[in-house]
Amino acid sequence: xxxxxxxxxxxxxxxxxxxxxxxxxxxxxxxxxxxxxxxxxxxxxxxxxxxxxxxxxxxxxxxxxxxxxxxxxxxxxxxxxxxxxxxxxxxxxxxxxxxxxxxxxxxxxxxxxxxxxxxxxxxxxxxxxxxxxxxxxxxxxxxxxxxxxxxxxxxxxxxxxxxxxxxxxxxxxxxxxxxxxxxxxxxxxxxxxxxxxxxxxxxxxxxxxxxxxxxxxxxxxxxxxxxxxxxxxxxxxxxxxxxxxxxxxxxxxxxxxxxxxxxxxxxxxxxxxxxxxxxxxxxxxxxxxxxxxxxxxxxxxxxxxxxxxxxxxxxxxxxxxxxxxxxxxxxxxxxxxxxxxxxxxxxxxxxxxxxxxxxxxxxxxxxxxxxxxxxxxxxxxxxxxxxxxxxxxxxxxxxxxxxxxxxxxxxxxxxxxxxxxxxxxxxxxxxxxxxxxxxxxxxxxxxxxxxxxxxxxxxxxxxxxxxxxxxxxxxxxxxxxxxxxxxxxxxxxxxxxxxxxxxxxxxxxxxxxxxxxxxxxxxxxxxxxxxxxxxxxxxxxxxxxxxxxxxxxxxxxxxxxxxxxxxxxxxxxxxxxxxxxxxxxxxxxxxxxxxxxxxxxxxxxxxxxx
Amino acid sequence: xxxxxxxxxxxxxxxxxxxxxxxxxxxxxxxxxxxxxxxxxxxxxxxxxxxxxxxxxxxxxxxxxxxxxxxxxxxxxxxxxxxxxxxxxxxxxxxxxxxxxxxxxxxxxxxxxxxxxxxxxxxxxxx
Numbered sequence: 001x002x003x004x005x006x007x008x009x010x011x012x013x014x015x016x017x018x019x020x021x022x023x024x025x026x027x028x029x030x031x032x033x034x035x036x037x038x039x040x041x042x043x044x045x046x047x048x049x050x051x052x053x054x055x056x057x058x059x060x061x062x063x064x065x066x067x068x069x070x071x072x073x074x075x076x077x078x079x080x081x082x083x084x085x086x087x088x089x090x091x092x093x094x095x096x097x098x099x100x101x102x103x104x105x106x107x108x109x110x111x112x113x114x115x116x117x118x119x120x121x122x123x124x125x126x127x128x129x130x131x132x133x134x135x136x137x138x139x140x141x142x143x144x145x146x147x148x149x150x151x152x153x154x155x156x157x158x159x160x161x162x163x164x165x166x167x168x169x170x171x172x173x174x175x176x177x178x179x180x181x182x183x184x185x186x187x188x189x190x191x192x193x194x195x196x197x198x199x200x201x202x203x204x205x206x207x208x209x210x211x212x213x214x215x216x217x218x219x220x221x222x223x224x225x226x227x228x229x230x231x232x233x234x235x236x237x238x239x240x241x242x243x244x245x246x247x248x249x250x251x252x253x254x255x256x257x258x259x260x261x262x263x264x265x266x267x268x269x270x271x272x273x274x275x276x277x278x279x280x281x282x283x284x285x286x287x288x289x290x291x292x293x294x295x296x297x298x299x300x301x302x303x304x305x306x307x308x309x310x311x312x313x314x315x316x317x318x319x320x321x322x323x324x325x326x327x328x329x330x331x332x333x334x335x336x337x338x339x340x341x342x343x344x345x346x347x348x349x350x351x352x353x354x355x356x357x358x359x360x361x362x363x364x365x366x367x368x369x370x371x372x373x374x375x376x377x378x379x380x381x382x383x384x385x386x387x388x389x390x391x392x393x394x395x396x397x398x399x400x401x402x403x404x405x406x407x408x409x410x411x412x413x414x415x416x417x418x419x420x421x422x423x424x425x426x427x428x429x430x431x432x433x434x435x436x437x438x439x440x441x442x443x444x445x446x447x448x449x450x451x452x453x454x455x456x457x458x459x460x461x462x463x464x465x466x467x468x469x470x471x472x473x474x475x476x477x478x479x480x481x482x483x484x485x486x487x488x489x490x491x492x493x494x495x496x497x498x499x500x501x502x503x504x505x506x507x508x509x510x511x512x513x514x515x516x517x518x519x520x521x522x523x524x525x526x527x528x529x530x531x532x533x534x535x536x537x538x539x540x541x542x543x544x545x546x547x548x549x550x551x552x553x554x555x556x557x558x559x560x561x562x563x564x565x566x567x568x569x570x571x572x573x574x575x576x577x578x579x580x581x582x583x584x585x586x587x588x589x590x591x592x593x594x595x596x597x598x599x600x601x602x603x604x605x606x607x608x609x610x
Numbered sequence: 611x612x613x614x615x616x617x618x619x620x621x622x623x624x625x626x627x628x629x630x631x632x633x634x635x636x637x638x639x640x641x642x643x644x645x646x647x648x649x650x651x652x653x654x655x656x657x658x659x660x661x662x663x664x665x666x667x668x669x670x671x672x673x674x675x676x677x678x679x680x681x682x683x684x685x686x687x688x689x690x691x692x693x694x695x696x697x698x699x700x701x702x703x704x705x706x707x708x709x710x711x712x713x714x715x716x717x718x719x720x721x722x723x724x725x726x727x728x729x730x731x732x733x734x735x736x737x
Binding site for chain 2: 395554
């Protein structure tokens, strides 16, 4: 309040000073005009009067002249008029009001003696009137005969003359009008600014500006103050936004990094993943599925899922799942992509992607290649069927032969003996089969471990051969030894290696007709100890050779099938050799014979090594 | 009593062939034997047995394939097929039932039961 009064006083002082200066200027201008009029009038009169002869003034005409002069002087400017002769004596003269004017002597002397037009002015003592005196010499026939003096009085000018007052009133009117117009104009001009200010205040939040008080009760101050405050808030907001932006950029960077990492993880997963939105449009497909579908990522993104997968069975499955509640639990079907991956079987699972409120936000389809699992499952099933068959065959024999004996259907004693022998053989067959199956089982789970030790091959050879010698003699089969002068030593699991070699020797004996020959050789080659078992048996057909180490494989050769066998011996032998980091191979010719070779790396033996 | 009736025994196991053959002969059947499905199929076509007793797991042609092959022959000349099976495969019973005049005998089987089934096929009452 105090500030506004001070401001008002200052404005008033400036206003009054302005008026005063303006009025003074007006007076000075008036004075200049009057002085100029006096100068013109004085100069005109002083130029004209000396043209009359002196004699005119000395006669009666002189009075007439003075009357004419007084009439002429309507403005009553003339203070005095004198004509002097050369002696300085006044020939004719008059003064306003008839009183003598106290003209300073210096003025009079200079005027009386002047030789040319002389203008001088002075202030009268007492009245303070300003007198302009015009003097000029008078000539007659080229001789100076005297001088003429004319004194004109400068009228006192009033600063507050009617004219000046009118002018001032007009100026005041114009100033007032200008002020009103300016006020109106400024108000109009400020309106958008006020709107901006108000909008800014609103944009910055009323709560924050509510506490702001604007100084002054004018129009501009609140706006400017409001703008300043708004600007401050905007600046703070901008800083905050910049900080937020940096944080967001950082978070975005982290999110992008995480996203890329997830995409990489998804791409490294060995099954297909497709993620679709609630409209079943594809959002992501991992590399595995892209490779399977033989498509690029751009070809599948935002495309309908059914178009991307192009499999009616899967589309039907997904539609079927849509009919159920979105439980989020994965359901699955097995399907194929015959054109893309012929022969492969895929398990298609689908799960709903749920948000925190358990609303569906999309779907995830998993495409898992189950071919190897299916093959493994088939192989397992096949293995079980095979094992059951192999176990049931000796059991069937035991049951059949014993049943016939019990039923008393076999009366012949020799035949009875044969039957008992058969039951005995089949029991051994069954137990051997079970042992082999246990070995196979150990190999399958990887629990078969070697107990390595030093093997003296000379003793090893005899050990192995002694197990078949009796049976060989029965079939009149010769056993030949092809042995080196110096027996190599070997580090191996003696019992297992012996089982492997005896398997080969047993097969040779089984599948070699009477009067044949079995040759057992031992040697050393490229730091490997070699065991060769060669027979003169039935031989193995060329097309069957690659399968002889497969579990349960048995030759279709009737000479082979007539002999008892489970088809497990060679696969166990091969596994034992593999565990010793060795090699096994077979060469054979139908009707000529077969040669199996086992090679075992010859490790250096150290005391205490296992 | 049934001397003219021929039974073909197909099995890759010689001991089974031997015991079934003996049992059938004791009960008056003429017996043919084969070591695998291929040999058996040849004998079915050439010797036209009245009953075929066959294993499933055999070299060359297995029991299931043999049944499929002989099913066509049974349209012209019906005969009984008895499949000796472990009945491990879940679909085994289904495909056996789908075949004409085919029944299964679970392993380990009884030779006496086999004779009973064959006799019943021929309408012979066991005493």
